[in-house]
Amino acid sequence: MVTTAGGGFGFPSGLVVQEFGYDDDVDLALREVVEAETGMALVDEDYEDVADAALVWWRQEDGDVDDLTDLLVDAKANLEDGAGLIWVLTPKARTRGAVPASEVEEAAATAGLHATSTASMGERWSGTRITTRRR
Known part of the structure; x- marks a missing residue:
């Protein structure tokens, strides 16, 4: 059973979600939730x-x-606007x-984003929801 924040990630239907850091240890059930x-x-x-x-x-x-910051900058650059x-x-x-949540x-x-919440995601993963900062 997959336990996520509010039962899911909050991605509306029709969104293109780009995945970074895929490896053999990822939770396939969480990927299926996104899809x-x-x-x-x-x-x-x-x-x-x-x-x-x-x-x-x-x-x-x-x-x-610093490496995570660079990856978040890259991910943000790939997002629409x-x-x-x-x-x-x-x-x-x-x-x-x-990885400590503080990191x-x-x-x-540092990447100009805002961490809004954290949640238990499946059996092995924790998730931090990140949005662009309001201007």
């Missing part, structure tokens, strides 16, 4: 058109807070690859 919400297959990091939202898988071994919803999924606390929040702020 069910949007009615669309996820597109990968090499997608060459604009996306409406992003799903980022991030683990401690993927790099430090630089605006949209980004979910950063990290391994849960006290598990291999866990995700710091990376988001």
Whole structure:
């Protein structure tokens, strides 16, 4: 069973969601939730058109807070008009690859984004919902 914030990610139907950091440890059930919400297959990091939202898988071994900031800047640049919803999924606390929530929040702020909430996502992942800052 998949447990997510509010029962899902909050992606409306028809959105193109670009996925970053896919590896063999991702939760396939969570990917299926996104595809069910949007009615669309996820597109990968090499997608060459604009996306409406992003799903980022991030683990401690993927790099430090500066590397995550760079990835969030790249994800934001791929969004339509630089605006949209980004979910950063990290391994849960006290598990291999866990990333402190404070690092995700710091990376988001440095990238000009705003971390709005966190939630348990499936059995192994925590999710941080990130939006563009209001001007």
